[in-house]
Amino acid sequence: MNLDDYLSLFPAYTRGMPHFIALAEAVLRQVTDLTDLVPQLASGFSFARAEGKQLDELGTSVGIPRREGWDDESYRRVLLKKLKLYTWDGTNERAFDFAEEGEVFVDNDDGTVTARTDAPLTAGEVMPVPMGVRVV
Numbered sequence: 001m002n003l004d005d006y007l008s009l010f011p012a013y014t015r016g017m018p019h020f021i022a023l024a025e026a027v028l029r030q031v032t033d034l035t036d037l038v039p040q041l042a043s044g045f046s047f048a049r050a051e052g053k054q055l056d057e058l059g060t061s062v063g064i065p066r067r068e069g070w071d072d073e074s075y076r077r078v079l080l081k082k083l084k085l086y087t088w089d090g091t092n093e094r095a096f097d098f099a100e101e102g103e104v105f106v107d108n109d110d111g112t113v114t115a116r117t118d119a120p121l122t123a124g125e126v127m128p129v130p131m132g133v134r135v136v
Contacts, residue, residue, distance in 0.1 A: 003032050047079050055079075067120070074120045081119055081126040088128045095128040103127075112136045 006028045007021065014020050043049060050058050056066050059079050066075050081098075088094060092107065099105040104116040105127055112134045115123030124135040 001032070001035075003028055006032070047076060047083070050076070070120055077119055078121055078126065081117075085126060085128060090128075090130075098126075098128050108136070 003025065007015075007024060010021075010024065014024075045058065047055075047058060051072050055072055055075060059066055059075060062079070062083065064079055064082055070078070084098065088098075095105065095107075102118055103123075104114060105123075106114040108114060111132070113127075113129055113136070115127045115129065115135050117123045117126055119126050122135070123129075127135075129135055
C-alpha cells in the first residue's frame with residue numbers, strides 16, 4: 001500500500017484537519033518506507049551475494065571465521081557447505097547428496113568413509129561424517 005491508500009482510510013471528518021493529516025502523513029511515511037526497505041534487506045544478508053567484509057561478518061555470525069588465504073569464492077563455498085551440513089537430517093540417504101561434482105563420499109561399511117573434497121577444509125569438516133566414523 002502506498003501513503004494515499006492509508007490516508008484514504010481515515011474518516012472524512014479528519015481529512016479536513018490539515019495538522020492531523022500532516023501528522024498522519026509523517027507517521028505513515030515511516031511505515032511505508034520500512035515496508036519498501038524490508039525486501040532489500042534480505043538480499044543484503046545473502047551468502048550467495050555477499051563479498052569481502054560482509055561475507056566475513058556473515059561467516060562469523062554462524063561461527064565460521066575466514067581463514068588466512070581464503071578468497072571470497074572459496075570462503076562462500078565453505079559457508080554454504082557448512083550450512084548445508086547443519087541442516088542434514090542424519091540419514092545415510094541424504095549424506096550422499098553432499099558430494100558435489102569432483103568430490104567423493106563413500107561408505108566403506110567398516111566404520112570408515114572415504115571422503116575427498118576440493119573445499120579449503122578437510123572432508124570431515126564439510127561432509128556428513130557421524131561421530132565414531134573415521135574418514136580415510
